[in-house]
Amino acid sequence: MSSALVFYFLAGTALTLSAVKSRDKTISALKKSWKAFLHILPQFVGIILTVGIMLALLSPEVISSLIGDASGFLGVLGASVIGAVTLIPGFIAFPTAALLLQSGAGLMQIAAFISSLMMVGIMTLPVEMEYFGRKASIIRNCAAYLFSLAAAVIIGMVVS
Amino acid sequence: MKGKKLLFPALVIVVYIILAAADLQLFRSAANITWYGTLEMLSVLPPIFILLGLMDVWVPKAVMVRYMGPDSGLRGIATAFFIGSAAAGPLYGAFPVASVLMKKGASFFNILVFIGAWSTTKIPMFLFELQALGAPFALTRLAVNIPGIIIIAKLISSMISQGYIDEIYQKAKLR
Numbered sequence: 223m224s225s226a227l228v229f230y231f232l233a234g235t236a237l238t239l240s241a242v243k244s245r246d247k248t249i250s251a252l253k254k255s256w257k258a259f260l261h262i263l264p265q266f267v268g269i270i271l272t273v274g275i276m277l278a279l280l281s282p283e284v285i286s287s288l289i290g291d292a293s294g295f296l297g298v299l300g301a302s303v304i305g306a307v308t309l310i311p312g313f314i315a316f317p318t319a320a321l322l323l324q325s326g327a328g329l330m331q332i333a334a335f336i337s338s339l340m341m342v343g344i345m346t347l348p349v350e351m352e353y354f355g356r357k358a359s360i361i362r363n364c365a366a367y368l369f370s371l372a373a374a375v376i377i378g379m380v381v382s
Numbered sequence: 383m384k385g386k387k388l389l390f391p392a393l394v395i396v397v398y399i400i401l402a403a404a405d406l407q408l409f410r411s412a413a414n415i416t417w418y419g420t421l422e423m424l425s426v427l428p429p430i431f432i433l434l435g436l437m438d439v440w441v442p443k444a445v446m447v448r449y450m451g452p453d454s455g456l457r458g459i460a461t462a463f464f465i466g467s468a469a470a471g472p473l474y475g476a477f478p479v480a481s482v483l484m485k486k487g488a489s490f491f492n493i494l495v496f497i498g499a500w501s502t503t504k505i506p507m508f509l510f511e512l513q514a515l516g517a518p519f520a521l522t523r524l525a526v527n528i529p530g531i532i533i534i535a536k537l538i539s540s541m542i543s544q545g546y547i548d549e550i551y552q553k554a555k556l557r
Contacts, residue, residue, distance in 0.1 A: 233429035255435030274416030
């Protein structure tokens with residue numbers, strides 16, 4: 223949460239400087255901010271509502287039963303799929319991952335989960351396509367998914 | 383376009399209504415999580431959008447082209463990494479920012495590096511990871527991710543035609 227505060231401070235400072243330099247430009251900047259926000263708002267609402275249902279279904283118990291200690295490569299695949307389709311804020315994801323590790327989930331599985339969670343966004347694909355088009359978005363997500371599997375294997379080999 | 387955009391949230395709201403009738407317990411916990419998601423969005427996004435608007439108005443195109451344009455080389459990659467890693471907030475916050483970068487003439491490759499950095503090498507998140515999963519885990523992941531982001535960006539740029547890039551840049555200009 224403190225990182226959000228840093229950003230408020232930054233934005234506040236920049237806004238003040240801008241207002242001192244030119245009132246008109248600042249107003250036009252804020253109009254652009256608002257327009258960009260409204261443009262994307264319906265999709266944000268849809269995403270947040272969907273994430274609510276998904277996380278309600280995927281409790282930590284369900285996740286850890288899927289990617290438990292002896293789940294092997296299938297567990298890595300499962301973990302990466304869960305990471306790809308969910309959207310969990312980092313300040314929840316990392317403590318959850320630490321908890322899962324303690325309760326016996328494999329390191330490679332956790333690495334797959336974290337990597338694909340952060341890089342692959344199936345839920346946010348509609349937003350991404352809006353800005354990057356269909357083809358580039360699909361390629362990015364597929365490439366990021368394969369990469370997160372590779373990253374998991376490397377992390378599993380290096381750390382342990 | 384307008385109607386199509388509202389379809390997605392409208393569909394999910396219908397699912398919620400069905401859920402409330404079928405499984406009240408599940409509905410409650412989903413609504414609860416949604417509430418936290420909303421709070422997170424409202425707390426993280428306003429400064430991002432304010433900075434995005436200010437960047438749009440104040441950063442001259444020539445400066446953006448110099449730092450992140452097609453001929454910016456290593457400096458472009460470093461700038462993309464820096465902006466992306468210094469960010470806060472979920473990945474979906476990065477796309478409107480990328481749109482402003484397109485408008486200002488940043489190269490497609492550098493924008494992809496920026497997206498990659500925002501998704502996975504954010505400094506605030508790295509500190510969280512360090513604390514929760516330990517230095518060996520976090521540092522190994524970082525060391526793997528930096529080349530990974532560049533490789534993915536190169537791969538996408540090589541598979542996308544110039545015409546396609548021009549088209550999405552044109553759309554960014556109109557936004």
